[in-house]
Amino acid sequence: MQVLLAEEYGFCFGVERAVEMVEGALAEGATVRTLGPLIHNTQEIQRLEAEGVRNINAPGEVSEGETAVIRAHGVTPEVQRELEERAERVIDATCPFVTKVQKLAERAAAEGRDVVVVGNPDHPEMIGVRGYAPTRAHVVRDASEVAQLPPLHAPLVVSQTTLKLSTFLEVAEAVRERADSEPQVVNTICSATRDRQDAARALAGHVDAFYVIGGKHSSNSLKLLSVCKEQCEKSFLIETPEEISAEDLRDAGRVGVTAGASTPDWLIEQVVTRLREIGSRQ
Numbered sequence: 001m002q003v004l005l006a007e008e009y010g011f012c013f014g015v016e017r018a019v020e021m022v023e024g025a026l027a028e029g030a031t032v033r034t035l036g037p038l039i040h041n042t043q044e045i046q047r048l049e050a051e052g053v054r055n056i057n058a059p060g061e062v063s064e065g066e067t068a069v070i071r072a073h074g075v076t077p078e079v080q081r082e083l084e085e086r087a088e089r090v091i092d093a094t095c096p097f098v099t100k101v102q103k104l105a106e107r108a109a110a111e112g113r114d115v116v117v118v119g120n121p122d123h124p125e126m127i128g129v130r131g132y133a134p135t136r137a138h139v140v141r142d143a144s145e146v147a148q149l150p151p152l153h154a155p156l157v158v159s160q161t162t163l164k165l166s167t168f169l170e171v172a173e174a175v176r177e178r179a180d181s182e183p184q185v186v187n188t189i190c191s192a193t194r195d196r197q198d199a200a201r202a203l204a205g206h207v208d209a210f211y212v213i214g215g216k217h218s219s220n221s222l223k224l225l226s227v228c229k230e231q232c233e234k235s236f237l238i239e240t241p242e243e244i245s246a247e248d249l250r251d252a253g254r255v256g257v258t259a260g261a262s263t264p265d266w267l268i269e270q271v272v273t274r275l276r277e278i279g280s281r282q
């Protein structure tokens with residue numbers, strides 16, 4: 001039985017960078033506190049907890065002498081300041097792709113322009129970005145919400161990094177109709193999610209079974225699963241290698257593997273090893 005990995009899988013650049021920054025601080029002996037879970041993967045969180053990393057829910061929970069970590073989603077400038085006042089050291093692991101959105105919004109607001117951000121207003125990334133343009137930012141989920149905005153002055157249109165391109169383009173068009181001048185439209189969608197889906201799709205037609213490794217409630221893992229299922233009926237979403245059933249692989253000649261952007265390499269390796277073990281017994 002052949003085990004084939006999709007061309008793109010697992011940690012995205014921003015998550016990998018954040019985990020490496022935490023590992024670096026631990027190696028220096030820091031007491032690390034992350035503001036919100038560093039990553040949406042239970043097994044990786046448990047591994048970090050075993051190394052002493054704790055999650056906090058507000059800057060007020062940082063104690064003297066501790067190192068506070070801002071995760072890849074970023075935070076508002078106000079929260080960053082609070083952390084800097086309380087923590088011995090602040091590690092800013094905001095993904096550079098998110099920082100770009102924050103800086104664009106900040107600059108446009110400073111010029112007195114409106115900022116339309118397409119995304120989920122409750123998502124931590126959006127809460128952070130809004131903080132960079134508090135009086136000028138309007139977060140909308142889709143084009144239908146643009147009609148409720150006030151008239152827009154020289155707007156900038158940017159997006160949450162994980163948004164669908166079609167939603168972003170529809171909003172940009174709706175903003176054009178409400179603006180007093182041609183909007184500045186900057187596509188800030190990150191390709192990590194789409195790249196993983198495209199790679200899974202390319203492999204799914206060539207395998208007899210497909211394993212997607214990721215959280216059972218993670219929307220990006222569920223999306224990967226549905227992409228695989230389109231071409232490979234025997235596609236499974238698993239969190240750990242223990243969930244693989246040898247029975248499901250009885251007649252499989254080729255098995256595909258992919259993983260969501262929050263799944264660590266060590267977990268992917270465990271799954272691949274388990275599949276090879278099953279294959280060697282067939």
Ligand code: SF4
Pocket residue numbers: 012013014015072073095096097098161162190191192193261
């Ligand atoms: S999905 Fe993209 S924007 Fe988000 S953390 Fe990963 S690399 Fe950064």
